[in-house]
Amino acid sequence: ATHAALLLAQGAGRLIRTTTDRGVVAVLDARLATARYGGFLKASLPPMWATTDPDVVRKALKRLSEMASS
Numbered sequence: 001a002t003h004a005a006l007l008l009a010q011g012a013g014r015l016i017r018t019t020t021d022r023g024v025v026a027v028l029d030a031r032l033a034t035a036r037y038g039g040f041l042k043a044s045l046p047p048m049w050a051t052t053d054p055d056v057v058r059k060a061l062k063r064l065s066e067m068a069s070s
Contacts, residue, residue: 001037005044012045022064024057 008027015023025048032038033052042050051057 001040004037005041008041009044009046012048016046016048022067024061024064026057 012025015021015025025045032041
């Protein structure tokens with residue numbers, strides 16, 4: 001779990017490097033919410049809002065796309 005947490009944190013860090021960067025880190029593995037080690041993995045991530053609602057993610061991606069095309 002420690003190695004997985006490190007890789008997850010590094011992956012998120014490559015997407016979001018500064019406070020002005022925007023993006024979505026999607027973890028599509030239900031074990032993050034259900035497995036005993038899920039909390040440990042989530043705690044390794046930098047601070048960001050979380051959701052399990054696909055519509056919220058779609059709307060966020062749409063806003064990001066609109067910002068990029070402006």
